Amino acid sequence: DQQVKQNSPSLSVQEGRISILNCDYTNSMFDYFLWYKKYPAEGPTFLISISSIKDKNEDGRFTVFLNKSAKHLSLHIVPSQPGDSAVYFCAASTSNTGKLIFGQGTTLQVKP
Amino acid sequence: EAGVVQSPRYKIIEKKQPVAFWCNPISGHNTLYWYRQNLGQGPELLIRYENEEAVDDSQLPKDRFSAERLKGVDSTLKIQPAELGDSAVYLCASSSLATGPNYGYTFGSGTRLTVV
Numbered sequence: 001d002q003q004v005k006q007n008s009p010s011l012s013v014q015e016g017r018i019s020i021l022n023c024d025y026t027n028s029m030f031d032y033f034l035w036y037k038k039y040p041a042e043g044p045t046f047l048i049s050i051s052s053i054k055d056k057n058e059d060g061r062f063t064v065f066l067n068k069s070a071k072h073l074s075l076h077i078v079p080s081q082p083g084d085s086a087v088y089f090c091a092a093s094t095s096n097t098g099k100l101i102f103g104q105g106t107t108l109q110v111k112p
Numbered sequence: 113e114a115g116v117v118q119s120p121r122y123k124i125i126e127k128k129q130p131v132a133f134w135c136n137p138i139s140g141h142n143t144l145y146w147y148r149q150n151l152g153q154g155p156e157l158l159i160r161y162e163n164e165e166a167v168d169d170s171q172l173p174k175d176r177f178s179a180e181r182l183k184g185v186d187s188t189l190k191i192q193p194a195e196l197g198d199s200a201v202y203l204c205a206s207s208s209l210a211t212g213p214n215y216g217y218t219f220g221s222g223t224r225l226t227v228v
Contacts, residue, residue: 009152043219045219046218098168100155
């Protein structure tokens with residue numbers, strides 16, 4: 001039972017354009033959503049998060065949008081840079097468990 | 113500030129052999145997690161510690177896996193005996209009780225285990 005799904009295994013965009021990574025979830029009890037970025041041979045690093053009481057959170061070039069009715073969140077990167085090329089994981093948690101449920105990841109390639 | 117330190121980085125063992133992984137979390141982080149990441153998948157929680165207490169080990173295969181966090185700091189994860197399906201990256205992470213996990217764990221670089 002995959003509670004957090006990233007249905008696109010990979011995404012390729014041109015430098016300077018927008019990257020949009022998508023994530024769907026099934027558990028309505030999730031109240032926090034996070035995005036992690038992972039380079040090869042490194043652990044995932046925290047990128048940005050959003051509480052379920054919000055629908056948007058922005059941090060520099062990164063914006064996360066949450067649509068609770070659709071159980072969908074997305075990460076927008078504008079403008080995309082070659083250094084953004086990595087695997088991106090979305091994750092979800094319920095505050096009282098302290099446990100993150102991760103999606104399968106989407107590999108983003110930003111071409112110069 | 114030093115990050116989460118894991119060792120070894122890589123390990124290759126024959127099936128049925130034992131193996132152990134070590135993790136040193138960020139100083140002051142009360143909560144420590146062990147995750148397993150299979151190829152092409154996201155990390156999955158194995159066990160979570162609050163200080164020295166294992167508060168969630170529901171996903172830990174207890175017939176062959178064991179973990180400990182003596183004195184509430186460093187932790188070790190052991191597999192005995194290892195099976196071919198245990199080949200994966202084992203990730204350790206930590207977080208502070210003050211900020212909780214919702215502002216992001218800090219992960220180590222992981223140990224890549226290959227069982228042959």
